[in-house]
Amino acid sequence: MTLERVKNPDKVEVIKVDRRKLPRGEYKEVGYEAHQVFDMKISREVTEYRAEIVEDTNGNRFVAPFPVGVTKAAQYGADLKAHAVYMSQYQLIPYKRIQEYFEEQMAIPVSEGSLYNFNQEAYEYLETFEGKSKAELVKSDVLHVDETSINKNGDRYWLHSASTSLWTHFFPHEKRGTEAMDSIGILPQFRGTLCHDHLKSYYTYTHCTHALCNAHHLRELEGVWEEDKKQQWAKEMKALLEEINRAVKDAGGLLESSESEKYRQRYRSILQNAEAESPLPDETNRKGKRGRVRRTKARNLLERLREYEDDVLRFMDNKNIPFTNNLAENDIRMTKVQQKISGCFRSLDGAKIFCRIRSYLSTCRKQEVNLSQALQMVFRGELPDIQLSAFLVQPFQICKR
Secondary structure: OOOOOOOOOOOOOOOOOOHHHOOOOOOOOOOOOOOOOOOOOOOOOOOOOOOOEEEOOOOOEEEOOOOOOOOOOOOOOHHHHHHHHHHHHHOOOOHHHHHHHHHHHHOOOOOHHHHHHHHHHHHHHOHHHHHHHHHHHHOOOEEEEEEEEEEEOOEEEEEEEEEOOOOEEEEEEOOOOHHHHHHHOOHHHOOOEEEEOOOHHHHHOOOOEEEEOHHHHHHHHHHHHHHOOOOHHHHHHHHHHHHHHHHHHHOOOOOOHHHHHHHHHHHHHHHHHHHHHOOOOOHHHOOOOOOOOOOOHHHHHHHHHHHOHHHHHHHHHOOOOOOOOHHHHHHHHHHHHHHHHHOOEOOHHHHHHHHHHHHHHHHHHHOOOOHHHHHHHHOOOOOOOOOOHHHOOOOOOOOOO
């Protein structure tokens, strides 16, 4: 990114020509040449509020009220709290390093307990936001969902994600499947098209349409082909899906029904021919009477592509359905980064704090709201004037700590 000059610099320093070094003669000023230096200042700013005390002739004293939220003899301000939360929850910097930053750069002592309290405050302030975001996701036409494992103090938990191009919701739960999804409360009410990676739990929600992630299919087809070169059908199917995706893009996101049908017939033909390369297992090799005989990876993939043809190819016939579920995967990716940095969440409360604040920051970024300003507003009892304004009937109450 090229650094561009700004029209209104914060400071202007005029450099005069030392005319003593010029040849003798008459000179007049005809303009200037400008160079700009971008720099920054990191400094502490302490505001002391002095509430005036007056006394009447009877000795009764009256004290001017302090601003809302100013309740202690010494306390941290909204901008400092917002900056700490930004570093902790967005930049994923550990508490110890944040402490060092405030101490060394600004001579402000901040304990780990205070840093946790800042995150806790933001979590509490954002309860209303979370309710609104879930309502927006429920009524969306297309919803992207995903889940990933997280470490909660040595126990495996799951972080669930539901998102659109404008909204994001994360939530931690000890379960991966339907129990967790029901408790979150989005999918039981959702009636649009659900994009996912074929986790069977998603198919328990029969009141919505389903669309499968073809990025997963491409990877699986590539794996089947690399593992067994006899599975020629896998190579052909991968090429076909990629071809259809290009055709959809060239057509502006939607194929004509006649072209869509031609691709569908080719899709079925590949799967039909695949029967010879990846046949059903021999039932005579059954061990025991229950269950079906174990399938190969290739056979399982073949059967899934056949059974869920409509969900695989839905992107051909609906302009709003993407080829992949990459939106959800991208939204959830930073959780893995957090786990690599911190190793685990110390508690379920810590995981909930992370999820709610990250949901808010992800939503703000999608809606082109500056994240630092968004957090500053939270600690002032406000929210950005984006698609949140409809539910901000009353400002948040400032918590006293």
